[in-house]
Every structure is written in structure tokens, then in C-alpha cells.
Amino acid sequence: MAETLHQLSLGFLHLLSAANAMALVVGLVVGMFVAVLPGLTLVMGVVLALPFTYGMSVTPSIILLTAMYLSGTYGGAFTSILFRIPGEPLDVPLLWDGYPMARQGQPALALGWTLLAAFWGGLITCVSAVVLAVPFAHFALRFDSPEYFAVVLLGLSGVVALGGASLSKALISLCIGLMLATVGVDDTYGIDRFTFHVPILKDGIEYLTVMVGAYGLGEVLSRMEQGFASPTMASGERVRTRLPRWSEVWNLRPTIARSSLIGIICGIVPGAGATVGSFVAYGIENQYGKRREALGTGIPEGIVAPQVASTATVGGHMVPLLALGIPGSGATAVILGAFLLHGVQPGPQIFQTEAQMVYTIFASMFAAVVGMCLLGYFAIKGLIRVLELPEAVTSAFVALFCFVGAYSARNSLTDLWMIVIFGVVGYLFERYRFPVAPMVLGAILGPIAETSFMTSMIAYQNEWTIFFTRPISGTFMALTILALAYPMLRHLRRAWVASRDGARRGGARKLQS
Amino acid sequence: MLERLKATWPYAALFVGAAYLFHDAGTFAAAARPGQLGPDFWPRAVLVLLMIVCGYEAVRRIVFARGVAADATVAHEAVADAAGAHGAKEVAVATEETAPRYPWRLAAGIGLTIAYVLALDVLGFFVTTALFLGLFMVAGRYYRTRVVALASVVGSLVFVFVFMKIVYVSLPLGAGPFRTFSVWLLAMLGIR
Numbered sequence: 001m002a003e004t005l006h007q008l009s010l011g012f013l014h015l016l017s018a019a020n021a022m023a024l025v026v027g028l029v030v031g032m033f034v035a036v037l038p039g040l041t042l043v044m045g046v047v048l049a050l051p052f053t054y055g056m057s058v059t060p061s062i063i064l065l066t067a068m069y070l071s072g073t074y075g076g077a078f079t080s081i082l083f084r085i086p087g088e089p090l091d092v093p094l095l096w097d098g099y100p101m102a103r104q105g106q107p108a109l110a111l112g113w114t115l116l117a118a119f120w121g122g123l124i125t126c127v128s129a130v131v132l133a134v135p136f137a138h139f140a141l142r143f144d145s146p147e148y149f150a151v152v153l154l155g156l157s158g159v160v161a162l163g164g165a166s167l168s169k170a171l172i173s174l175c176i177g178l179m180l181a182t183v184g185v186d187d188t189y190g191i192d193r194f195t196f197h198v199p200i201l202k203d204g205i206e207y208l209t210v211m212v213g214a215y216g217l218g219e220v221l222s223r224m225e226q227g228f229a230s231p232t233m234a235s236g237e238r239v240r241t242r243l244p245r246w247s248e249v250w251n252l253r254p255t256i257a258r259s260s261l262i263g264i265i266c267g268i269v270p271g272a273g274a275t276v277g278s279f280v281a282y283g284i285e286n287q288y289g290k291r292r293e294a295l296g297t298g299i300p301e302g303i304v305a306p307q308v309a310s311t312a313t314v315g316g317h318m319v320p321l322l323a324l325g326i327p328g329s330g331a332t333a334v335i336l337g338a339f340l341l342h343g344v345q346p347g348p349q350i351f352q353t354e355a356q357m358v359y360t361i362f363a364s365m366f367a368a369v370v371g372m373c374l375l376g377y378f379a380i381k382g383l384i385r386v387l388e389l390p391e392a393v394t395s396a397f398v399a400l401f402c403f404v405g406a407y408s409a410r411n412s413l414t415d416l417w418m419i420v421i422f423g424v425v426g427y428l429f430e431r432y433r434f435p436v437a438p439m440v441l442g443a444i445l446g447p448i449a450e451t452s453f454m455t456s457m458i459a460y461q462n463e464w465t466i467f468f469t470r471p472i473s474g475t476f477m478a479l480t481i482l483a484l485a486y487p488m489l490r491h492l493r494r495a496w497v498a499s500r501d502g503a504r505r506g507g508a509r510k511l512q513s
Numbered sequence: 514m515l516e517r518l519k520a521t522w523p524y525a526a527l528f529v530g531a532a533y534l535f536h537d538a539g540t541f542a543a544a545a546r547p548g549q550l551g552p553d554f555w556p557r558a559v560l561v562l563l564m565i566v567c568g569y570e571a572v573r574r575i576v577f578a579r580g581v582a583a584d585a586t587v588a589h590e591a592v593a594d595a596a597g598a599h600g601a602k603e604v605a606v607a608t609e610e611t612a613p614r615y616p617w618r619l620a621a622g623i624g625l626t627i628a629y630v631l632a633l634d635v636l637g638f639f640v641t642t643a644l645f646l647g648l649f650m651v652a653g654r655y656y657r658t659r660v661v662a663l664a665s666v667v668g669s670l671v672f673v674f675v676f677m678k679i680v681y682v683s684l685p686l687g688a689g690p691f692r693t694f695s696v697w698l699l700a701m702l703g704i705r
Binding site for chain 1: 633
């Protein structure tokens with residue numbers, strides 16, 4: 001622990017360098033902008049920032065993207081509470097109590113609760129990331145190829161099972177991503193696969209183009225089809241924050257504790273993420289909260305629970321990303337992409353080989369929490385004016401960012417064609433309600449999954465039971481089966497409860513008649 | 514029946530595509546080494562999974578007509594649980610289920626993105642980008658001419674400056690007179 005604290009303090013010192021500090025500030029401001037604008041999602045914003053990191057070294061790049069991610073979980077609260085415009089899906093629960101509190105003449109207090117919740121959620125998530133990452137990495141040092149395959153499979157299953165939409169659609173999306181990763185020259189045999197004699201496909205499909213096209217351009221095309229009809233802000237005059245009293249905060253201890261735990265768990269579990277964390281925390285408050293009957297009328301618990309949980313997921317996501325090299329969400333997939341673009345492979349070794357970088361990133365997360373709260377308190381009135389921008393104008397620039405971002409990676413027009421193709425694919429996914437995240441994660445993790453699977457098969461003479469007989473990989477495989485079975489069992493249980501209730505109601509009607 | 518077929522087509526199309534790729538995987542130039550799995554094993558395993566899921570969904574939709582209602586899983590149920598008495602109104606805000614659609618605008622958007630890539634090598638980055646931005650804004654129902662013109666030109670200039678001067682990306686200069694213009698513009702911006 002002393003070593004961790006020593007490294008963390010060095011991380012704070014490194015954070016003071018101009019490049020790192022600048023990346024932090026820019027990340028916080030841009031993350032806040034992105035979260036405020038209804039036309040831009042958090043993941044899309046992180047994707048669009050990626051090209052700007054090409055010319056930077058790895059540490060400020062990751063600081064920039066992580067700061068955006070962190071402040072993005074907070075910025076959307078302002079528009080939800082003040083204007084009933086959720087900047088992100090994760091901000092929707094804030095409409096239920098934040099907006100009513102604002103309507104009761106206490107918008108400043110509602111924003112104060114949000115600030116406090118974001119601060120606490122951010123703080124707890126940073127502490128959990130620092131405390132959990134090293135043991136996670138030590139544990140991962142015992143991994144061989146079967147364990148890597150099993151853990152990648154668990155990550156992908158988590159995204160499929162928890163990432164929204166139906167299990168079938170998520171599985172289809174994942175399979176498409178895994179297939180995209182197979183295009184090009186095969187690593188083991190050195191032969192072309194699915195290139196169809198097209199030279200540009202020999203190099204494979206860059207996951208960056210999949211990510212930027214599907215998340216960025218796909219979203220823009222979807223919004224264009226809807227006529228860029230996001231609501232816009234009328235006035236920013238009411239934007240002010242007033243912090244609650246200490247005694248009021250003290251009374252909310254159980255809510256804060258519950259939501260912090262939910263946020264951290266939702267962060268570590270692949271696929272769950274900030275949106276699920278936010279909704280689950282509100283749902284738990286609805287079931288177990290002391291003042292659950294008053295929820296929805298504008299009480300602080302309804303603001304604090306979702307905000308603490310959504311911000312608390314960020315550190316949880318960073319743990320498997322840094323310790324195992326496995327992203328559990330769209331935003332962390334982009335951050336993994338930034339690591340790889342700079343030639344750094346996250347994994348258990350990173351804590352030995354790049355300790356300075358890792359702890360500078362951790363330090364930047366602590367600083368980002370403080371920074372986003374200061375920004376929220378003092379500068380939000382100015383930031384929120386971006387809502388006055390017409391969505392057609394911002395979307396045109398987002399599309400341009402997608403093009404330039406993809407082109408910048410290899411200076412290749414081919415990548416632009418890929419962007420157009422995956423933009424249309426992203427639109428079709430949105431149109432037919434297929435989730436994009438499994439496809440993107442499949443494209444990123446597909447090569448790792450295939451290589452570790454093939455290596456295991458070669459090393460253990462095609463003995464496929466090896467994944468189940470080794471203790472660690474067996475545990476991961478069992479968790480994978482659980483992750484995939486859980487939604488089905490839950491669905492069956494709901495159907496059973498619904499039919500039982502229906503039968504009871506039918507019986508009662510018969511008795512009455 | 515038409516509704517059922519409409520709901521089935523994406524799965525049917527994916528099934529056919531997967532079947533074709535499964536066949537194509539059999540034509541890879543290298544066979545498996547003795548005692549090892551071949552280069553086709555992994556993609557074929559993924560394709561089999563894809564075909565099973567697509568086949569199941571297609572049959573489910575066409576035979577049992579069970580579609581969207583049965584789609585909800587953990588994330589959706591978490592939303593529904595949390596929404597509780599508040600109803601699904603705000604959830605719809607997030608998912609935009611109720612928004613009207615404008616297919617011609619979408620077609621214009623896709624057309625503009627294709628035209629952008631086609632024109633980039635000929636017109637150069639600045640001219641193509643300025644045209645793209647302006648036309649995209651108009652296609653997106655924003656008609657304030659001065660703002661459109663100013664945002665397009667200034668935006669393109671900022672992109673040229675940031676990416677060529679600061680991020681050091683070599684953006685396309687175009688061909689013929691457009692190349693001459695791009696070179697002149699770069700000189701004016703102090704970019705060598």
C-alpha cells in the first residue's frame with residue numbers, strides 16, 4: 001500500500017507537467033460540452049477526440065480521454081435538471097427528481113446535490129481504481145493463453161448480456177465484430193482471409209474505422225433521418241449552484257453508500273456501464289430507500305443515487321482495462337484504442353513497465369474529479385450555451401471530425417471509404433436496434449480471442465476441455481455461462497410471474513362473477 | 514404477414530451472408546497442419562453461431578410473430594424497474610422512439626458523405642470540406658445562408674490549420690487548379 005501511495009504521489013507530480021495539465025483541462029471542458037449537447041453521446045465525443053491524440057505522447061492522450069469520460073458523466077445533469085433535456089441516456093433518472101426539484105423553485109439546490117454526488121462518486125471511483133488495479137494485475141500475471149481466452153470471452157459475454165437490446169441482437173452484433181477482425185492476413189498461417197482479391201482488405205479492417213464510423217457517422221445519419229430534432233435551450237439565466245447543508249448530506253449516507261457500491265460493480269462488470277448503473281441505483285432507491293414513497297416528487301435521494309452511481313462506474317471500467325487490457329464499455333474501448341495506437345498494450349505487465357504512466361493517469365482522475373466539480377460550479381453558465389448551437393451545424397462538424405479522424409491515422413483514402421461503409425452500418429444498427437458496442441468490442445478483442453484460442457489449442461493438442469479444467473479459466477467460463485444464461489432466466493421468470501398474476505386475476509374475476 | 518416478413522429480412526440477409534462466408538472460408542489457400550486447427554476454424558465457428566442466432570430470430574419472427582416485445586433484457590428491465598411509476602415517457606426521450614423520420618434527408622446525408630470521399634482527391638481538403646459542411650447544414654434543415662457560409666469557410670480553415678500545422682497530418686491538396694489553390698492557401702496560413 002505504501003508503494004501504491006508513493007507511486008500515486010509521483011503521479012501527481014508528473015501531472016503538473018504542461019502537457020498533462022493541459023490535456024486534463026481540455027478533456028474536462030470538452031467532456032462537459034459533449035455531455036451537454038443532446039446530439040453527441042459520451043462515447044462519440046471520446047471517439048472524435050482520438051485523432052487529436054495522434055501527435056501527443058501516450059500519457060496526456062489517456063488523460064485527455066479519461067477526463068472527458070469522467071466529466072461526461074456529470075455534464076448532462078445540468079440540462080436534465082434545468083431544461084428537461086437529458087444530454088445522455090444515463091441522465092434520464094435525473095429528470096424524475098432533479099427536474100421537479102428545479103420546478104419547485106430550487107434549481108440551484110438540485111445542481112448542488114448533483115455536484116456533491118458527482119464529487120463523491122468520482123472520489124470513490126478513483127480510490128477503488130487505485131486499490132483494485134494492482135491486485136487485479138497481480139492476479140492476471142498467473143494467466144496463460146486459456147485464461148486469456150476465457151477472460152476475453154467473459155468480457156464479450158458481459159457486453160452481450162448487459163449492453164442493452166436483445167441477447168440475439170447483441171450476439172449478432174458481436175459475431176459481426178469478430179468476423180471483421182478476421183479480415184486480412186491470418187497471423188498463424190500467413191494467408192489471406194475474406195479479402196476477395198481486394199488489395200485494401202489485405203491489411204485488415206482497422207477497428208478505428210469501425211469505431212468512428214459506427215459510433216460517429218452512424219449516429220449523425222440517424223439524427224439526420226430524424227430531422228435533427230433534439231430540443232434546444234431557451235435561456236441559461238437560471239444556471240446557479242447551491243450546495244446542501246452538511247446535516248442534509250449526512251442523512252443520505254445509506255443512499256450514497258448503496259449507489260457507490262452499485263456504480264463500482266457496474267463499472268467492473270463488462271457491459272454494464274454508467275447508464276445501467278444510474279438506472280439500477282435509482283431502482284434500488286425506489287425499492288429500499290427510506291423515503292421511497294416520495295421518490296419522483298423532487299427529493300435529493302432521486303438525484304444523488306443515479307449521479308453517484310454513474311460517476312462511480314468510471315474507475316471500475318479502468319481496472320480491467322489497465323490490468324487485463326480488456327475494455328468493458330464503448331468509451332474504454334476507445335481509450336484502449338489510444339493505448340494501442342501509441343504502442344502500449346495494457347495488461348498486468350503495465351504496472352511494472354509503465355508504472356509512472358499508470359499512476360499519472362490515476363492522479364489525473366483524482367484531479368479530474370475536483371476539476372469537473374469546479375467547472376460545474378463556476379463555468380457551467382458559459383458551457384451550457386452550446387445548447388444554443390443548431391444541431392445541423394454541430395452534426396456537420398461531427399461528420400467532418402469522423403472523416404479527418406479516420407484519415408489522420410494512416411493518411412489513406414481507403415479508411416474514408418471504410419468510414420462511409422461503417423457509418424451506414426452504424427445507422428442500420430441504430431435503425432433496427434442492434435447495439436453497436438458488441439461489434440466494436442468484437443473488432444478490437446477478436447484478434448486477442450482468436451490468438452489465445454489457437455495458441456491454447458496448439459499447446460494442449462486441441463483439448464478443448466482445457467478451458468474448463470484449469471481453475472481460473474474454468475471459473476471465467478462458468479461466469480461466462482452465467483452471464484449469458486442470466487438474461488434468459490430473468491426473462492423466463494418475468495414471463496412466469498406475469499402468467500401467474502394473470503391466472504390469479506382470472507380466478508378472482510370468476511369468483512366475483 | 515407483410516409485417517412479419519419486414520421484421521425478418523435483416524436476419525434472413527445476415528443468414529445468407531454468413532452462409533456465403535462460411536463457404537468462402539473453405540477456399541482459404543492453406544489447409545490445416547497435421548494435428549492443428551486450420552485458418553478457417555475460428556471464422557467458421559463464429560459464422561455458425563451467427564447463422565444459429567439469425568435462423569432462430571427469423572423463425573421466431575415469422576412463425577411466432579414475437580418481435581420487439583420479447584427483446585427486452587437486463588438493461589431494458591433496469592430502465593423499466595427504475596422508471597416505475599414515472600412511466601416510459603422520459604425513457605422514450607432517451608431512445609427517441611417517437612421521433613418522425615425523413616428518409617430523403619438521410620439519403621442526402623449518405624450521398625454527401627460519398628461525394629466528400631470522391632471529391633477529396635480532386636478538389637482538395639479545403640474546398641471539399643467547405644462545400645460538404647455547407648451542403649450538410651442545408652440538408653439538415655438549417656437555412657441561414659450567412660451562418661452556413663461563414664461556418665463552412667471558417668470551419669474548414671480551422672481544420673486545415675489545426676490538422677496540418679499542429680497535428681502534422683498531410684491532408685489532400687487536390688489536382689490541377691485546386692492543387693494550386695490549396696498550396697497558395699497553405700502558404701497564406703504559414704504552413705509549409
